[in-house]
Amino acid sequence: MSESENIKNIQNSSNNPNENNTEQLYITSAPHITKKGNSTRRVMIDVLIALCPSAIAAIYYFGYMVAINIVLCCVSCFGFELLYNCIKEKKFDKETVQSASVWDLSCLVTGVILALNLPTSFVIWEKVPILGMIIADILGSLVAIIIVKMLFGGIGRNFANPAAVGRIFLFLCFASAFKAVAADGIGLEPTTGATWLSQGIADRPVNAKQLLDMFLGNVGSASVGETCVPAILLGYIYLCIRKVIDWKLPLYIVGSVAVFSLLFEGLIVSHLPAKELFMNMLANILSGGLLFGAVFMATDYATSPNTAIGLVIYGIAIGFITVLIRVFASYPEGMSFAIVIMNIITPLIDKYIYPKPFGFVKEKKNKNKPETKEAAK
Amino acid sequence: MSAIIIYIIIGIAGGIIGGMGMGGGTLLIPLLTLFTSAEQHLAQSVNLIAFIPMSVVALGIHIKNKLVDFKYFWWISVPAVITSAIGAFFVKDVQSKVLKICFGAFLIALGVLQLIFIVVDIVKKYKKIKKNNQNDFSKGTNYVKIYKTIFLGEKYMQNTFKHGIHPDGKKYLSENAEIESFPDPQFVYIPVQQHSGPPSEPVVTIGEKVKAGQLIAKAQGRGCNVFASIAGVVKGIEKRPTATGKCDHIIIENDFSGDRQFFTKLVDPSREEIIERVTEAGIVGMGGAGFPVGAKLKTDNKIKTFIINGAECEPYITCDYRLMVEHPEEIIKGSLYLAKAVNAENVVIAVEDNKPKGIDSLNGVLSSGKYPNVEVRALKTKYPQGDAKKLIYSVTGYKISATRRSNEFGVLVNNIHTAFSVYTAIEGLPSYSRVMTVTGEAINNPKNLIVPNGTLFSDLIDFCGGNNGAVEIISGGPMTGFGVLSDKIATTKTTGCLLLLPRKEAWLDKPGPCINCGRCARACPSLLMPMYIDLYYKNGNLDLAEKYGALHCIECGSCAFVCPAKRPLVASIKQAKAKLKERSKKK
Structure with missing residues (x-):
C-alpha cells in the first residue's frame, strides 16, 4: 500500500518547548479522537x-x-x-x-x-x-x-x-464431483444424499417432519455450512448486535425468495393446493445456501450497495435471481450465482442511487435557462 | 415429536402477536389449519381455549401499564357473551369448508376496512396540519413536521436529526469545576484576526500605554474590533502563528495597574442601539466559526425564531454548560437582546439532554414568568447536534443544506456564549475575554476559566496543574479543533477549549485501505457518502467527488470517527472542497 495515501500527516515536532514530563507532540487533522475498539x-x-x-x-x-x-x-x-x-x-x-x-x-x-x-x-x-x-x-x-x-x-x-x-x-x-452429501452426524440417522432442491419441481411435497429436519440441518446438502438454520440465525443475531451487517438485508433476500417462490411455483405447478405451496415456500427458504448466503455472503461490504434503497434493490434482486435459477434453470441451487451477479451490478446501483445531501434542493430549470442563454450570447 | 414442536412454534407466534393485542387468536387459526391436520372447527375451538390464558396474562400486563379503560367494559362484554353463545350453538352444524371460506372473507373484509380507516385518518390529519402550517411559514409546507406528527405523534416530533454519532462525552472531567477567573498574565499576544473576515488594523503604537477594554485594532470591512485584554504597555506588533494560520499579534506587557475602559451601560436599548453596540464591542460567534455577530444581525429577511445554541455536542467541552448553570439570567437577557435586534418573535434555547442541570437552571429563571417568549428545548444527545443547520432541523424541522443561509428560512442561530457576551456588551463590557475549558486526560486539574484574549496556552496549562504526558495539544474540541505543535499560541475570542490528549486517547493510528463498509455514510449527518468522495478525490476525479456531495460537507468528523480502517476522511474531503471552490472561482 502506498504511503501517499496517508493524508493524516503525522509529523514529529523537533523543537518541543516543554521539557518536563512531556511526550513528543504530534499534529494531526481533525477529528482527534476515534471510536474505541473499532478496526x-x-x-x-x-x-x-x-x-x-x-x-x-x-x-x-x-x-x-x-x-x-x-x-x-x-x-x-x-x-x-x-x-x-x-x-x-x-x-x-x-x-x-x-x-x-x-x-x-x-x-x-x-x-x-x-x-x-x-x-x-x-x-x-x-x-x-x-x-x-x-x-x-x-x-x-x-x-x-x-x-x-x-x-x-x-x-x-x-x-x-x-x-x-x-x-x-x-x-x-468439477460439476460431477460436486455431489450432495448425506448428513450422518454423531447420533443421527443418516439421511439421503439427494436434496430437496435437486428433486423435480413438480413432485416434492414436504411434510412438517421434513421441514423440521431442514430447519435443524439434518438433511443432505451440497455444501456443509448452510444446513443448520439455528446456527446461522445465531450468527445473524450476533452480527446484528455488533452492528457489523445491516440487519435488513438478509430479511429483504429471504422475503423476496418467499414471495417469488410462491409466485413461480404457483404458476408452474398450479395443481398444488395452497397449503402445499406454502409449505414449499418454507422449504425453499430453509433449504440450500439461501440463509447462509444471505447472512454471510451477500452482506460482504465491498460488494453490496451503501444506500438503504440500493440495499432493497440488491436484496430483492438476489432473491429473484435465486428463485429464477431454482425454478427454471437446470441447476438445483442458484444462491451463489445470484450473489455474484448482483455483486457485479452493485457499482451500477451505487452509481445511480446515492443519497441527496441534507436539505438538498434541486435548482429549478426555469431559473437556469435565461442565464445559459445570456452566457451563450 | 415434530408435531409437538410445530404446535410450540405456532403457540409462540400466536402469543407474541396476541400479547400486543393484535388478534393472536386470529393468527392461530390459519396456522393450525395450514401446518397441522386440524379441521377448521377444531382450530377455532383450540383458538378459543388458547385465548383464555393468553388474554389473562396480557391483560394483567396491560392493566399494570395503565393501558386499559374499564369505562365500556360492561357495555361490550354483556352482549358479547350472549351472542357468542348463540354463535357457538350454530357453528357446529356448518361445514368445515364453508367455515373456512367465511373466516377468510371475514379477515379480508376486516383488513380492508382497517386500511381504509387508516388512510382516511392520515389524509384528514395531513390536511389539517398542512392548513395550520401554511399560515405560519411563507417558505412552503414543512413536510417533515407533517409526517412526523402523523406517524409518531407530537411527542416524537423531532429534537434530533438523522444519522450522527455517539462519542464518549468525557464531560465529567471539568463539568463540576466552577468558572474561575484566570489571573492576568505577564504578557498577552492578541491576534488582530480573531474572526472570519479581513484582519483588523492596529490603532496603537509601540510603547503606548493601554487600558483593559481599550480599542487596539479597528475593524476592516466586514471585520471586528479587537480590544486590549489587560492594562499595560504595547511592547510590539509581530507575526506569530495562531492555531489556524499566521497573523499580526499585538503584544502587551502587564503593568498590573488594573485600569479599565468600558462603554456606557445601555438601558432598554432600541433595535439599532443593540446592533451598533454589538458591532462596536467586537462580538463574534463564540462557538468557533467566529462570524461577526453585528453583520449577522443586519439581515433583511424576516426572522421568526432565534435559536440559542447550547447543545455543546463536542466531547470534553463544558464552558457553555457552566455558563448555563451559573449565569442563566444573563444568557436569557442576552438572547432577548439578540431577538430584539432582528425582531424575532420567539427565542428557543436548545440544550442537549445530557445537561439536565443546565436545563433546570434556565427553566428556573423562566418559571418566574418574566420572559414569555423564551423556551428551553431539550434535544437528544448526539454529535453533531450543535451544528447550526442540524440544530435548526432539530428545533424547527427545516432542512437547510450546508450551502444555504438560514436567515432565508426565518431562523438565526447563535451560540449561548455569544448571548452571554451580548448581555455583557450591553452592560458596557467590550469582548476581550471568554470562558474556556482547559481539559483532557493529560492535564492535571481540568478547569473552566475566564481567560483574557491573547493568553498563551502554556500559561493556561501551568495554571491547571501542568502537562501530564500529552501527545496532542488541541485548540478547540476533539472533533473539529486544530492541533498545534507548540504551546506558545494565544487564545482568541473563539477558542472555547484547550484540550490535551494523552497517547491512550489520541488518534495516531495509520490508515488502512477502505473496506467499503458504509459506516461513514451511515454516520454522516449531511447524508453524504464520504468513502466515495475520498476515493474519487484521491483518483483526481473532482466531478464525482462533487456528485457525492463534497460541497455539502460540514466537516463534523463523524465519518472519520466511525471508520474502522481509520481513514482521515475529513481531511481529504476538506481538500476536495478547497479544490472544488478553487475550480469554481476559475470558471
Whole structure:
C-alpha cells in the first residue's frame, strides 16, 4: 500500500518547548479522537465469531472432514495473500510479512466461508478420494484470494464475493464431483444424499417432519455450512448486535425468495393446493445456501450497495435471481450465482442511487435557462 | 415429536402477536389449519381455549401499564357473551369448508376496512396540519413536521436529526469545576484576526500605554474590533502563528495597574442601539466559526425564531454548560437582546439532554414568568447536534443544506456564549475575554476559566496543574479543533477549549485501505457518502467527488470517527472542497 495515501500527516515536532514530563507532540487533522475498539480486524473477528456456530454445526452433521476443509482453506487463503504481498513488494523479509495485508484477517473469513460452501466428498480421482478435497480447497482459495481479491486491489476492492466465486469456479469445473452429501452426524440417522432442491419441481411435497429436519440441518446438502438454520440465525443475531451487517438485508433476500417462490411455483405447478405451496415456500427458504448466503455472503461490504434503497434493490434482486435459477434453470441451487451477479451490478446501483445531501434542493430549470442563454450570447 | 414442536412454534407466534393485542387468536387459526391436520372447527375451538390464558396474562400486563379503560367494559362484554353463545350453538352444524371460506372473507373484509380507516385518518390529519402550517411559514409546507406528527405523534416530533454519532462525552472531567477567573498574565499576544473576515488594523503604537477594554485594532470591512485584554504597555506588533494560520499579534506587557475602559451601560436599548453596540464591542460567534455577530444581525429577511445554541455536542467541552448553570439570567437577557435586534418573535434555547442541570437552571429563571417568549428545548444527545443547520432541523424541522443561509428560512442561530457576551456588551463590557475549558486526560486539574484574549496556552496549562504526558495539544474540541505543535499560541475570542490528549486517547493510528463498509455514510449527518468522495478525490476525479456531495460537507468528523480502517476522511474531503471552490472561482 502506498504511503501517499496517508493524508493524516503525522509529523514529529523537533523543537518541543516543554521539557518536563512531556511526550513528543504530534499534529494531526481533525477529528482527534476515534471510536474505541473499532478496526478492520475487529470487524473480521466478529464475522469469524458469527461463523463459529455454523462451522460447529457442520462438523457435527458432516464429520471431521469439514474441520480439515476449514483449516486447509484458511491456511491456503492466508498463504496466498501473504505470497501475493511478498511478490508484489519483491521482498521476502520479516518486515514485508509484518506489514502485509493478511493481518486484517479478512482472508480467514474468506477461507471459512469457502470451506463451509464445499461438500465433504469431492472425488476427482477414485483411488485417493481425499486428494480431490485438498485440490479443491487450494484451487478454490487461489481463485478467491488471488484472482477475485488481490488482483483487483485487495480488501474492499474485490468485484465479487471471493468465496462465492471460488465456490462457483469449483462447481463449474468439477460439476460431477460436486455431489450432495448425506448428513450422518454423531447420533443421527443418516439421511439421503439427494436434496430437496435437486428433486423435480413438480413432485416434492414436504411434510412438517421434513421441514423440521431442514430447519435443524439434518438433511443432505451440497455444501456443509448452510444446513443448520439455528446456527446461522445465531450468527445473524450476533452480527446484528455488533452492528457489523445491516440487519435488513438478509430479511429483504429471504422475503423476496418467499414471495417469488410462491409466485413461480404457483404458476408452474398450479395443481398444488395452497397449503402445499406454502409449505414449499418454507422449504425453499430453509433449504440450500439461501440463509447462509444471505447472512454471510451477500452482506460482504465491498460488494453490496451503501444506500438503504440500493440495499432493497440488491436484496430483492438476489432473491429473484435465486428463485429464477431454482425454478427454471437446470441447476438445483442458484444462491451463489445470484450473489455474484448482483455483486457485479452493485457499482451500477451505487452509481445511480446515492443519497441527496441534507436539505438538498434541486435548482429549478426555469431559473437556469435565461442565464445559459445570456452566457451563450 | 415434530408435531409437538410445530404446535410450540405456532403457540409462540400466536402469543407474541396476541400479547400486543393484535388478534393472536386470529393468527392461530390459519396456522393450525395450514401446518397441522386440524379441521377448521377444531382450530377455532383450540383458538378459543388458547385465548383464555393468553388474554389473562396480557391483560394483567396491560392493566399494570395503565393501558386499559374499564369505562365500556360492561357495555361490550354483556352482549358479547350472549351472542357468542348463540354463535357457538350454530357453528357446529356448518361445514368445515364453508367455515373456512367465511373466516377468510371475514379477515379480508376486516383488513380492508382497517386500511381504509387508516388512510382516511392520515389524509384528514395531513390536511389539517398542512392548513395550520401554511399560515405560519411563507417558505412552503414543512413536510417533515407533517409526517412526523402523523406517524409518531407530537411527542416524537423531532429534537434530533438523522444519522450522527455517539462519542464518549468525557464531560465529567471539568463539568463540576466552577468558572474561575484566570489571573492576568505577564504578557498577552492578541491576534488582530480573531474572526472570519479581513484582519483588523492596529490603532496603537509601540510603547503606548493601554487600558483593559481599550480599542487596539479597528475593524476592516466586514471585520471586528479587537480590544486590549489587560492594562499595560504595547511592547510590539509581530507575526506569530495562531492555531489556524499566521497573523499580526499585538503584544502587551502587564503593568498590573488594573485600569479599565468600558462603554456606557445601555438601558432598554432600541433595535439599532443593540446592533451598533454589538458591532462596536467586537462580538463574534463564540462557538468557533467566529462570524461577526453585528453583520449577522443586519439581515433583511424576516426572522421568526432565534435559536440559542447550547447543545455543546463536542466531547470534553463544558464552558457553555457552566455558563448555563451559573449565569442563566444573563444568557436569557442576552438572547432577548439578540431577538430584539432582528425582531424575532420567539427565542428557543436548545440544550442537549445530557445537561439536565443546565436545563433546570434556565427553566428556573423562566418559571418566574418574566420572559414569555423564551423556551428551553431539550434535544437528544448526539454529535453533531450543535451544528447550526442540524440544530435548526432539530428545533424547527427545516432542512437547510450546508450551502444555504438560514436567515432565508426565518431562523438565526447563535451560540449561548455569544448571548452571554451580548448581555455583557450591553452592560458596557467590550469582548476581550471568554470562558474556556482547559481539559483532557493529560492535564492535571481540568478547569473552566475566564481567560483574557491573547493568553498563551502554556500559561493556561501551568495554571491547571501542568502537562501530564500529552501527545496532542488541541485548540478547540476533539472533533473539529486544530492541533498545534507548540504551546506558545494565544487564545482568541473563539477558542472555547484547550484540550490535551494523552497517547491512550489520541488518534495516531495509520490508515488502512477502505473496506467499503458504509459506516461513514451511515454516520454522516449531511447524508453524504464520504468513502466515495475520498476515493474519487484521491483518483483526481473532482466531478464525482462533487456528485457525492463534497460541497455539502460540514466537516463534523463523524465519518472519520466511525471508520474502522481509520481513514482521515475529513481531511481529504476538506481538500476536495478547497479544490472544488478553487475550480469554481476559475470558471
